[in-house]
Amino acid sequence: MMQPGSDSPPASAARRIAHLDMDAFYASVELLRYPHLRGQPVVIGGRSTHAPVQDKDGNWHYTRMRDYVGRGVVTTSTYEARALGVFSAMGTMKAARLAPDAILLPADFDAYRHYSGLFKRAVAVIAPDIEDRGIDEIYLDLSSHTEDSVTLARMLKQAVTQATGLTCSVGIAPNKLLAKICSELDKPDGITVLTHADLPTRIWPMSVRKINGIGPKAAEKLAALGIETIAQLAAYDAQALLQHFGRSYGDWLHRAAHGIDDRPVVTYSEPKSISRETTFERDLHARQDRAALSDILIRLCERLGADLERKGYVSRTIGIKLRFSDFHIVTRDISLDAPVQTPAEILHAARECLKRVPLDQRMRLLGVRASALCHPDQLEQMPQRYVQGDLFDGE
Amino acid sequence: MPLLQAERDALLKPLATVTGIVERRHTLPILSNVLIRKEGETLTFTGTDLEIQIASQQSEGFSGEDFAITVSAKKLSDILRAIPDRAVVTFEDNEGRLTVKAGKSRFQLQTLPAGDFPTLAVDTNLRATLRMPQGQLKALLGRVQYAMAHQDIRYYLNGLFFVTEGSHLKLVSTDGHRLAFASAELEGNFDKNEVILPRKTILELYKLLAEVDDEVVIEIAGNQVKFAFGSIVIHSKVVDGKFPDYQRVIPQNNDKFLKIERQVLLSALQRAAILSNEKFRGVRLVLTDGVIKILCNNNEQEEAQEEVEVAYTGAPLDIGFNIQYLLDVLTNLQVETLDFVFGDVTSSVLVNIPDNENFKYIVMPMRI
Numbered sequence: 001m002m003q004p005g006s007d008s009p010p011a012s013a014a015r016r017i018a019h020l021d022m023d024a025f026y027a028s029v030e031l032l033r034y035p036h037l038r039g040q041p042v043v044i045g046g047r048s049t050h051a052p053v054q055d056k057d058g059n060w061h062y063t064r065m066r067d068y069v070g071r072g073v074v075t076t077s078t079y080e081a082r083a084l085g086v087f088s089a090m091g092t093m094k095a096a097r098l099a100p101d102a103i104l105l106p107a108d109f110d111a112y113r114h115y116s117g118l119f120k121r122a123v124a125v126i127a128p129d130i131e132d133r134g135i136d137e138i139y140l141d142l143s144s145h146t147e148d149s150v151t152l153a154r155m156l157k158q159a160v161t162q163a164t165g166l167t168c169s170v171g172i173a174p175n176k177l178l179a180k181i182c183s184e185l186d187k188p189d190g191i192t193v194l195t196h197a198d199l200p201t202r203i204w205p206m207s208v209r210k211i212n213g214i215g216p217k218a219a220e221k222l223a224a225l226g227i228e229t230i231a232q233l234a235a236y237d238a239q240a241l242l243q244h245f246g247r248s249y250g251d252w253l254h255r256a257a258h259g260i261d262d263r264p265v266v267t268y269s270e271p272k273s274i275s276r277e278t279t280f281e282r283d284l285h286a287r288q289d290r291a292a293l294s295d296i297l298i299r300l301c302e303r304l305g306a307d308l309e310r311k312g313y314v315s316r317t318i319g320i321k322l323r324f325s326d327f328h329i330v331t332r333d334i335s336l337d338a339p340v341q342t343p344a345e346i347l348h349a350a351r352e353c354l355k356r357v358p359l360d361q362r363m364r365l366l367g368v369r370a371s372a373l374c375h376p377d378q379l380e381q382m383p384q385r386y387v388q389g390d391l392f393d394g395e
Numbered sequence: 396m397p398l399l400q401a402e403r404d405a406l407l408k409p410l411a412t413v414t415g416i417v418e419r420r421h422t423l424p425i426l427s428n429v430l431i432r433k434e435g436e437t438l439t440f441t442g443t444d445l446e447i448q449i450a451s452q453q454s455e456g457f458s459g460e461d462f463a464i465t466v467s468a469k470k471l472s473d474i475l476r477a478i479p480d481r482a483v484v485t486f487e488d489n490e491g492r493l494t495v496k497a498g499k500s501r502f503q504l505q506t507l508p509a510g511d512f513p514t515l516a517v518d519t520n521l522r523a524t525l526r527m528p529q530g531q532l533k534a535l536l537g538r539v540q541y542a543m544a545h546q547d548i549r550y551y552l553n554g555l556f557f558v559t560e561g562s563h564l565k566l567v568s569t570d571g572h573r574l575a576f577a578s579a580e581l582e583g584n585f586d587k588n589e590v591i592l593p594r595k596t597i598l599e600l601y602k603l604l605a606e607v608d609d610e611v612v613i614e615i616a617g618n619q620v621k622f623a624f625g626s627i628v629i630h631s632k633v634v635d636g637k638f639p640d641y642q643r644v645i646p647q648n649n650d651k652f653l654k655i656e657r658q659v660l661l662s663a664l665q666r667a668a669i670l671s672n673e674k675f676r677g678v679r680l681v682l683t684d685g686v687i688k689i690l691c692n693n694n695e696q697e698e699a700q701e702e703v704e705v706a707y708t709g710a711p712l713d714i715g716f717n718i719q720y721l722l723d724v725l726t727n728l729q730v731e732t733l734d735f736v737f738g739d740v741t742s743s744v745l746v747n748i749p750d751n752e753n754f755k756y757i758v759m760p761m762r763i
Contacts, residue, residue: 387761
């Protein structure tokens with residue numbers, strides 16, 4: 001569906017970019033499976049033990065949120081559950097207090113990937129220039145299309161619904177930044193079309209947080225400068241922004257507030273890193289739970305090695321990520337002279353990284369990451385200057 | 396009632412001996428501690444990182460009750476270093492804390508129970524006992540230790556290959572780019588024993604051995620090696636792995652001989668190295684009749700050139716190396732002259748001490 005290296009039009013040409021975002025994607029996929037739950041608050045984020053059971057009379061029995069005990073986080077929730085204050089990444093126990101009667105379902109990523117493929121293939125028939133932004137959202141470059149934007153958006157939505165039975169929201173704007181904001185404006189099942197002329201009336205009144213790239217910390221810093229809306233940001237002195245936020249981010253803030261974004265729709269990209277991580281059933285300590293941790297690390301390295309092999313990459317930088325019981329996160333990377341791919345090599349490097357972390361606190365998460373990726377056949381094409389010979393070549 | 400009373404130096408020296416391997420931050424807090432044990436008149440300091448264990452004994456008539464405690468190695472040695480040379484130091488047990496007194500200074504240190512200190516289980520499966528003068532072992536190690544790999548993914552290279560065979564002790568180290576070999580004749584006849592000693596053990600051993608004729612006793616067991624010399628006993632685990640076949644990489648067909656004064660070449664290389672590429676450290680050696688030209692340049696296109704007159708009559712050769720690999724061998728050998736035996740541009744060079752079969756150094760060239 002994706003064409004490697006297909007060209008995008010020059011930034012100066014008038015562009016038409018769509019952001020297509022599936023509505024409550026995981027939850028909606030689950031509702032396809034359990035349609036009688038439609039209209040009820042449903043939370044995805046349980047383990048397989050929370051899967052609904054059908055009795056011999058054909059009645060489904062669900063786990064209610066109030067019965068949840070554990071340390072998981074909410075993967076996503078239906079709009080009805082969101083109305084009760086349950087959002088993704090919230091601790092499931094906390095969510096259970098807000099919505100004790102909501103239904104809990106386990107996440108089924110294989111199913112989500114399946115539906116992700118379905119909707120992307122359906123979209124590709126209409127608009128082949130797709131930038132994949134994850135399992136449930138894509139950018140589309142519609143600049144070469146002749147139909148008007150609303151018609152195009154309807155075609156896209158219809159194709160998605162026909163292929164999957166799911167709804168999505170589409171934002172169409174002159175660039176990715178605005179398209180992304182747009183797709184949020186009329187969710188769920190919405191269409192929003194925006195031009196630069198609409199900027200003052202439709203975008204500027206919004207909070208700066210609506211801009212993808214302004215997170216809680218930047219928003220806090222902006223608020224301290226008296227900037228809360230995008231209009232205030234747009235009116236703020238560009239030079240002053242540079243001083244407060246540094247050259248790169250300050251410049252970006254100014255441009256974003258004026259709806260300027262020249263990033264092309266990247267239809268093909270190499271992954272920057274591949275990682276595997278796991279949250280433990282209970283917090284583990286490097287000393288008392290050494291054996292268990294070691295097993296977990298070995299398994300992660302095996303899976304990461306398999307990922308690399310399947311995707312055809314070798315890695316020159318292996319890193320680890322630890323989240324401790326107080327939720328603070330530590331990462332360590334090691335750059336290697338020679339690229340690695342096998343689980344044993346990854347494990348060795350990961351252990352080197354672990355040595356550099358003080359492990360006197362309990363941990364709740366361990367992850368292993370391979371970055372500085374390249375294809376093995378690219379290695380031989382690298383510049384051949386300063387090549388140190390090896391004594392044990394071929395061993 | 397004090398546990399112990401002694402002059403500062405009588406405590407600092409054995410403490411310093413064992414603290415080199417003690418990691419300051421470790422998952423097991425007790426590993427940052429030193430075990431101090433008094434039995435009869437003998438006082439023993441022990442440090443460990445679970446791979447190596449070093450114990451240093453003093454038997455200078457310590458009186459009083461026997462005791463055993465563990466206390467932060469770093470803090471105790473910082474304290475002892477900071478108080479005057481000849482000060483008399485007193486240790487007192489203060490309800491699970493150690494009070495260190497010297498003159499008008501007084502320090503209270505946390506302790507951890509001596510019973511929790513992890514001492515290496517001694518492997519009793521003894522395979523060979525070697526004896527040699529400390530100074531001889533130190534000199535041997537000096538000829539090879541610099542070529543050990545450091546944090547190599549091929550973990551078995553991060554150490555020293557230690558081999559007894561017949562009447563010989565053979566030591567081999569390599570990082571995959573260069574290899575150092577040294578051997579010595581021992582008294583006695585030994586079965587073939589091959590172990591890989593961790594890099595840290597070798598560096599610590601090299602540091603602690605004295606240039607004296609007093610004996611070091613080496614006991615090779617199944618998965619452990621023990622070195623006993625003077626008042627020091629080192630137990631080291633061995634690295635589990637297969638060391639590469641070093642004999643296979645000793646070049647046999649090299650035919651271009653260069654005899655050179657070590658110090659002359661060393662000085663020339665040190666000067667040239669100033670302008671070698673900082674990352675790759677490349678140096679070009681251009682050999683022609685009677686002259687070796689040494690060329691370095693860096694990223695800024697700055698250049699250094701040295702010329703040394705030598706007795707070279709082989710075919711001309713223009714070959715590159717990592718200059719550090721050449722400097723290492725030249726700095727660590729205390730000999731007048733060295734023989735370099737080159738092959739072609741892509742094959743390894745052999746460095747020998749003239750008329751001495753007990754040392755070999757092999758370096759792979761670098762394409763520059």
